[in-house]
Each structure stands twice: as C-alpha cells, then as structure tokens.
C-alpha cells in the first residue's frame with residue numbers, strides 16, 4: 163500500500179511508547195519516528211512511558227525530550243506497572259486525535275506507520291492494526307516455541323471469540339483517540355491480554371478495524387518481558403471475554 167500522502171491536515175498523531183529497559187533502542191526509534199512524521203508532513207508527538215527502568219532508559223529519554231523538543235514527552239512511573247496501564251497513563255498526556263501504540267524494540271518498525279495512516283484515511287477505519295498473520299505479514303527471529311505460542315494464542319482466541327481480526331495479540335495499532343478512550347473505559351484487561359480484549363471489544367461495539375501487514379522482527383537489544391504467567395492470564399482473559407459477550 164502506498165504511504166500516506168504529505169498532508170497539511172490538522173490531524174495530530176500521538177505515539178505512546180511504553181519502555182522498560184530500552185536504553186539502547188530508544189534513541190534510534192525516536193530518530194526514525196521523527197524522520198517518518200517529518201517526511202509525511204504530519205503533526206506528531208512521542209510519549210515515552212517508562213516504568214523506572216534500572217538500565218537508565220529515563221536518563222536517555224530526558225535527553226531526547228530536549229533534543230526533539232517539543233515533540234517528545236517523558237511520562238515516567240516509579241515501578242514496573244505493566245504494559246496496559248502504561249498506555250492508559252500515556253493517553254492522559256496525549257494531545258493527538260489519533261493514537262499510535264507500538265513497542266520500542268523495533269519489532270514494530272516506524273516505516274509501517276505511513277501505511278497505517280493511509281489505510282485509515284482510505285477506509286475511514288476506527289482502528290488500524292498491524293498484522294503478522296495476513297498478506298505479506300510475518301514474524302522473524304523468534305524460536306519455534308514463541309512462534310507457536312503467538313500463533314496458538316491467535317487461533318485460540320479466534321476459535322472461541324470469532325472477532326474476524328487476523329492478529330489479535332499484536333499491539334502495533336493506530337486508533338482514533340475517542341475510540342481508544344471508549345475502549346479503555348469498557349475493557350478491564352490491562353496485561354498482555356489487553357490487545358486481544360481491545361480488538362474483540364471494538365468489534366462487538368461495531369468499530370471498524372483495518373489491517374496492514376507488518377514484518378515483526380524480534381528485538382536485538384534487551385529481553386522480552388513476556389513469561390508463562392502472562393500466557394496463563396491470556397487464556398483466562400479469552401474465556402472471560404467469551405463468558406461476558
């Protein structure tokens with residue numbers, strides 16, 4: 163799909179970037195985001211929600227706030243409070259009418275953002291989700307166990323809930339701000355289950371979801387924070403949603 167055409171619209175895109183031990187990734191992802199939005203002539207901001215990373219991520223973020231002023235904001239929290247509440251926290255400071263949620267470790271590459279914006283504009287979608295499991299999308303660098311976990315999680319949720327979204331666990335998404343606010347209000351899940359719960363709830367409320375195939379490349383620096391506990395929580399979350407819808 164063609165990238166979004168340069169625009170002089172009044173739209174503002176707020177990128178919410180949760181970080182935990184992303185000192186090495188943060189400067190490069192910020193540079194790429196700045197280049198991407200500048201090339202597209204789009205108004206943008208980056209909101210870094212760091213949870214007291216012991217590796218010094220916040221010190222790096224503070225330098226980026228100065229270097230990219232006024233585009234970068236740091237909204238730190240004192241402890242590791244999880245991905246879902248980090249999004250909610252970041253949204254409180256966002257001024258954009260569109261919100262991009264993504265990871266800081268390059269598994270979600272900024273180069274896909276113009277395609278997501280173009281898809282949103284073309285289809286008028288409430289949400290556009292990056293998908294690893296449709297079209298040219300794919301996953302690179304994961305071992306077999308992680309690939310099976312991810313694919314299995316999607317098949318499980320799709321079989322139980324039938325939402326018609328090809329990548330339910332992916333978190334690289336563009337939302338209309340009002341839609342995300344509404345979904346946060348009516349979705350209890352705040353762990354790794356949240357991505358799936360947001361997509362399923364969105365569908366049940368009649369919001370439209372477009373898809374853009376993405377290449378998800380495993381991180382080079384740092385470690386994933388996904389563990390066995392999150393997988394059990396995910397399975398419980400699918401069943402709870404099934405029960406309540």
Ligand SMILES: Nc1nc2c(ncn2[C@@H]2O[C@H](COP(=O)(O)OP(=O)(O)O[C@H]3O[C@H](CO)[C@@H](O)[C@H](O)[C@@H]3O)[C@@H](O)[C@H]2O)c(=O)[nH]1
Pocket residue numbers: 179180181182183184211212213242243244245248264265266267269312331332333334354357381385386387388
């Ligand atoms: N602030 C904050 N950030 C966090 C926390 N835990 C993780 N992060 C940040 O959230 C992003 C994703 O964390 P990863 O640890 O890299 O997750 P992953 O295992 O690669 O999982 C990704 O893929 C899954 C789908 O397969 C997604 O479900 C998941 O949301 C994420 O995108 C990274 O930017 C990481 O620094 C936390 O407790 N607090």
Ligand SMILES: [Mg+2]
Pocket residue numbers: 265267269381386
């Ligand atoms: Mg990752």
